[in-house]
Amino acid sequence: MHNDLGDFLRARRELVTPAEAGLPPGNNLRRVPGLRREEVALLAGISAEYYVRLEQGRDRGPSAQVVDAIARALQLDTESTAYLMALAGPRTRRRDARPEPRVSPGLALLLRTVNVPAIVFDKYGDVLAANPLAQELSPGMVPGVNRLRALFTDPAAQNHHPDWEQYTAISVAHLRARIGTETEDERLHALIGEMSLKSDRFRQLWARHDVRTARSGNFLIRHPLVGDLELLIEKFSVVGADDLEALFLHTEPGSPSAEALARLAASVTADQGLLGRGQP
Missing domain, CATH: 3.30.450.180 (Beta-Lactamase)
Known part of the structure; x- marks a missing residue:
């Protein structure tokens, strides 16, 4: 199964720098352009292990509170937060094929x-x-x-x-x-x-x-x-x-x-x- 939630989380954390998140730069060389997984977990107030499981697709169905905390850590706007909520929620049944839309x-x-x-x-x-x-x-x-x-x-x-x-x-x-x-x-x-x-x-x-x-x-x-x-x-x-x-x-x-x-x-x-x- 494709990990849409993990793809989204990974892409969005790479767009947030430690400075933008209010984190110290640190002395170690960074291998990622944005936030590390453990940094997102710290900002969201959840365990690093749990966040890694979410991003890897090994844990599904996080609570709305957890999703909201991750959205704040990733500095998502209202629309992106709603999108993240949808990705993290239960997947709806695939819709049956519908006729091609027509202009009235x-x-x-x-x-x-x-x-x-x-x-x-x-x-x-x-x-x-x-x-x-x-x-x-x-x-x-x-x-x-x-x-x-x-x-x-x-x-x-x-x-x-x-x-x-x-x-x-x-x-x-x-x-x-x-x-x-x-x-x-x-x-x-x-x-x-x-x-x-x-x-x-x-x-x-x-x-x-x-x-x-x-x-x-x-x-x-x-x-x-x-x-x-x-x-x-x-x-x-x-x-x-x-x-x-x-x-x-x-x-x-x-x-x-x-x-x-x-x-x-x-x-x-x-x-x-x-x-x-x-x-x-």
Whole structure:
């Protein structure tokens, strides 16, 4: 059985330095980049032997008090603490296969009528629907494209995303938050395996075990037609389809990015008008 709890604990303790934890540096050479196991146990107020058993997967089902103490020792935020609680708790039965999620006609209509870039994607990052403005804004927002695969393996992605380093980190942390403890998902395993082989950046980020739901924030795009745009992200879970999210991108009114997005929208409208009249 795969030791998801141990992998998470090991990854997170390696990210906390003794100085950050308020521990003296000591005189011995350290073989680990972050905290030692016994240091985590000391900070959590539990025995080192017990913590080692937890990390090695030889002891399962720690109490909520122990998990909370370990979370404080590892300086986890609220969302990562909840994730740790889920990993340490009893594992739920694997869910039966469900039909592929579909975009409802009403949601599809909404995408077509809003005047901002908008897409719907599943938990794996596959784009299921997108309005013309979103497709013009980014090649990673075209239906059928996997956003993670495009972000990490498309050679043009780094130029297209000026904040590529930050955006990739957010994307991988959001993926972990979305899938939760559903680690037996074969399709997910295949995607992670593929991405780990094709992208050193993805492999490094996945090994950190960062967990963070990204519902809002900034989105930087360098578009060949209108230049750089700073957009605001709003994400929503689709009610009735728990594996789907809708993403809308908008701008500050009157900002240079708003003007650039309006120019892009006008070009899309013009292109559609030509196509509607049968022009090449």
